[in-house]
Amino acid sequence: MNLREQVESQEPNFNPELNLLGGVFNSPGYHSRIPxxxxxxxxxxxxxxALALLELGDEAYRDRAAAVIRNILALQVTDPYDPAFGIWPWNCEEPVPMMAPPDWNWADFIGAALCHMLKEHRDRLGDGLTAEITAALERAAWSIFRRNVRPGYTNIAIMGAAVTGCAGEVLNNPLLSEYAARRLETFLAYTEEQGGLNEYNSPTYSFVALHETERILQLVGGNRRLIDAARKLHAFIWGELAKQFHPATGQLGGPQSRAYAEYLSANTVAFLSEAAGVPIRRAVPEAKEAGLLSFTYDGVRHLPCPEELRGRFAAVAEPEREIVQRFVRRSDPAMNFIGTTYVTPELIFGSINRECFWTQRRPMLGYWPAGEGRPAMFRMRFLKDGLDFSSAGIRIAQSKNRAVFAVSMLTDRGDWHIGLGRPADGAFGFSKLALRFELAADCAELIDGHILAAGAFRAVIHGLPGSFAGNPVRWQGGRDADRVWVEAVLYEGPEKRLVFDEALKTVAGGGVEILPAEAAAASAGPVLLEDGRMYRVRWGELEVSQSAFACTYD
Incomplete structure (x- = not known):
């Protein structure tokens, strides 16, 4: 669908009285109180x-674009003494003071659109609106400058450099231009020192990061340092995508630090296919994509994938390979975040050595073809009353198609969100806690209560005896509407409240192996060894050690 078709498809959603485009809100469960x-x-x-209306250039659209822009500009926080100075709310119905809490990233997201307007469509705005947009962009740029996110916040670190770099040129402000160049150079050096993007293998933010480098190259004209850093970063991100992409399934492999869906979106697949110049399998039909409002234009003109990487999006050349990569470097090497991904032409299976179970995390994730339908998706989760629970942590050790794992509770994480929802007294209420292994596929089967099978592969779960808060862990299998699962139930019963502190003991571990459908499972599974305040899970040469008592994430 081209831009004109996208705009015209939204006509039923446009309210001419409000001069705003409407849509159904899909809440992620934080920042907004709107259901x-x-x-x-x-x-x-x-x-x-509004940017798309300007891009089309129709005379009939200019007044509408101006009205929409003014409505959005009016919602920006303009009081310089307000901590939220320069940002916008997510929705017009919920001003910034009503949010829970406000999202400072909206200075970046809205500011980027304003950059396009001032750089590419000034002649269609008129002097008055140009002045209003310029003032709003300046406020957004100083909000970004004042916030100064760490380089580990991948997409916003890059987007903020794009907005401040463009604002520096629009406002003729050398300080903002210098800041933008230094910010992106710092990000590039930091990422090289870390070993990869801190927000590793994200099917959302890897592409946002890539597109933000393209935005810089599209909008910034004279800041050579910023442009050079953007070019280097553009090539680096393409290299990361090529390394983790699996052509047979059309998916990015695990582990993943931030993901909103289980399969790449149709839009992302279309972008990859066009940029790499190869056909790519699409797992999600366009009509079935869930999420935000359906209008997704971002103003960026995309650049092609580097020529030397295009073949990696067409086929896996080697019979098998194992990628071991550090994503986060700590002063104590034992606390580094290291991913392992096993890749064959038909299978991609990966894990991270340590993580939590925030809903956006995928600490263990695999894909393989499963007939004509969507690829099989194998995923590890930790659920509190059926929802992903951030205050559970995992340690994993993997070699090729086999992994061992061990769970512990965390004393410094939130509930559904990693940084939100932790009770002041540290006591969470729940009626069920479970570590779950899921297999989603049209042909998924549960075999013998511990094997998840689909197509040419199966995941064998080797659960070990364990305990939680003095009671035994129970393993069970089951089926939901579109998947099968095996889970370790830590607790199930009447609702209870429990303080997640250093006195809470958890021992829950085991092993996983992904095997061809006809292959026999290992005759000798993993073993568990308790050692004071720690416990270990060992399986041949593989071993992982975990605190038996609740501990901090970092």
Whole structure:
């Protein structure tokens, strides 16, 4: 669908009285109090809708674009003494003071659209609106400058450099231009020193990061340092994507630090296919994509994949390979975050050595073909009353198609969100806690209560005896509407409240192996060894050690 078709498809959603585009809100469960399913007017969607109207250039669209822009600009926090100075709310129905809490990233997201307007469409704005947009961009740029996110916050670190770099040129402000160049150079050096992107293998933010380098190269004209850093980063991110992409399934492999869906979106697959110049399998039909409002224009003109990497999106050349990569470097090497991904032409299976179970994390993840339908997706989760639970942690050791794992509770994480929802007294309420292994596929089967099978492969779960808060862990299998699962139930019963502190003991571990459907499972499984306040899970040469008592994430 081209840009004109996208704009025209949204006509039923445009309210001419409000001069805003509406849509159904899909809440992630944080920042906003608005319930999912509510009809809202998204600031981000509307500012890019206005940008698209300007891009089309029709005289009839100019007045509409101006009205939409003014409506969105009016929602920015303009008081310089307010900590939220320069940002916008997610939705017009919920001003910044009503959010829970506000999202400072909206200075970046909305500011980027304003950059396009001032750089590419100034002649279609008029002097008055140009002045209003310029003032709003300046406030957003200083919000980004004041916040100064760490380089580990991948997509916002790059997007903020794009916005401040463009603002520096628009405002003729050398300080913002210098800041933008230094910010991206620092990010590039930091990423090289870390070993990879801290937000590793993200099917969302790897592409956001890539597109933000393209935004810099599209909008910034004279800041040579910023442009040079963007070019280097563009090539680096393509290399990371090529390394983790699996052509047979059309998916990015695990582990993944930040993901909103289990399969790459149709839009992402279309971008990859066009940029790499190869056909790529699509797992999710366009009509079935869930998430934010359907208008997704971002103003960026995409650049092609580097020529030397294109073959990696067409086929896996080697019979097998194992990628071991550090993503986060700590002063204590034992606390580094190291990913292991096993790749064959038909299978990609990966894990991270240490993580939590925030809903956006995929600490163990695998894909393989499963007939004509979507690829099989194998995933490890930790659930509290059926929802992903951030205050559980995992240690994993992997070699090729086999891994061992050990769980511990965390004393410094949130509930559904990694940084939100932790009770002041540290006591969480729940009626069920479970470590779950899921296999989603149209032909998924549960075999003998501990084997998850689909197509040419199966995941064999070797669960070990364990305990949680003095009670035994129970292993069980089951089926949901679109998947089968095996889980270790740590607790199930009447709702209880339990303090997650250093006195809470958890021992829950085992092993996983991904095997061809006809292959026999290992005759000797993993073993568990308790050692004071620690416990170990060992399986041949593989071993992982974990605290038996709740501990901090970092």
């Amino acid at each position: 999912s399913g509510t009809w809202v007017h998204s600031t981000r969607t509307n500012i890019y809708y």
